[in-house]
Amino acid sequence: KAGVTQTPRYLIKTRGQQVTLSCSPISGHRSVSWYQQTPGQGLQFLFEYFSETQRNKGNFPGRFSGRQFSNSRSEMNVSTLELGDSALYLCASSLGQGRRKLFFGSGTQLSVL
Amino acid sequence: AQRVTQPEKLLSVFKGAPVELKCNYSYSGSPELFWYVQYSRQRLQLLLRHISRESIKGFTADLNKGETSFHLKKPFAQEEDSAMYYCALRSQGAQKLVFGQGTRLTINP
Numbered sequence: 001k002a003g004v005t006q007t008p009r010y011l012i013k014t015r016g017q018q019v020t021l022s023c024s025p026i027s028g029h030r031s032v033s034w035y036q037q038t039p040g041q042g043l044q045f046l047f048e049y050f051s052e053t054q055r056n057k058g059n060f061p062g063r064f065s066g067r068q069f070s071n072s073r074s075e076m077n078v079s080t081l082e083l084g085d086s087a088l089y090l091c092a093s094s095l096g097q098g099r100r101k102l103f104f105g106s107g108t109q110l111s112v113l
Numbered sequence: 114a115q116r117v118t119q120p121e122k123l124l125s126v127f128k129g130a131p132v133e134l135k136c137n138y139s140y141s142g143s144p145e146l147f148w149y150v151q152y153s154r155q156r157l158q159l160l161l162r163h164i165s166r167e168s169i170k171g172f173t174a175d176l177n178k179g180e181t182s183f184h185l186k187k188p189f190a191q192e193e194d195s196a197m198y199y200c201a202l203r204s205q206g207a208q209k210l211v212f213g214q215g216t217r218l219t220i221n222p
Contacts, residue, residue: 003156007186014157016184031208033208033209033210035212042199042212042213042215043199043201043212043215044212045209045210045211048208048209050208055208056207056208056209058209083138090157094208100208101159101162102158102159103158104156104157104158105156106156107156112161
């Protein structure tokens, strides 16, 4: 089985722009969650989707949003980019809710100039 | 509030020496605890979870509810154990993981 796939691998944007990141979960996995990884704050939970519904949201401003499609693929969007949004964005998938193993993608490295 | 603390940012030991990476948590309910590892240029991957009570790559971790700790241990470190290690907590009924800041483990030859 292919692992969790995130595209693109790298992105460079300027302040004020918006960006969309994509995540394809492992086949059969219905839950997708997103994390932001920075040297200063570490790994922080952004949001989780299951069956196209957002189930949980972390403590991030409304500029961060996401969605999940019927095929379980997920996208996250960041609008009006700020320098502090520079980070590695990780996607993780699991079979479903409850006590399930999470499998992480390689991430999208976003640099905001 | 849920919180995971890894007091050591960096840990360096010699090959063959014992290793202990510390993890303390705060959570009022029954948490699920994990150790994740990230080797150089590889994705974050699950190493251990407390409910499995297993040993992976020689590592073990025991949940101590009295001390709210979940320390990771290995009796004899190997060079390939050099990596970034994250302790994480998941609360009941949730998928969200709360991570510690991570410990970079370096095994010296």
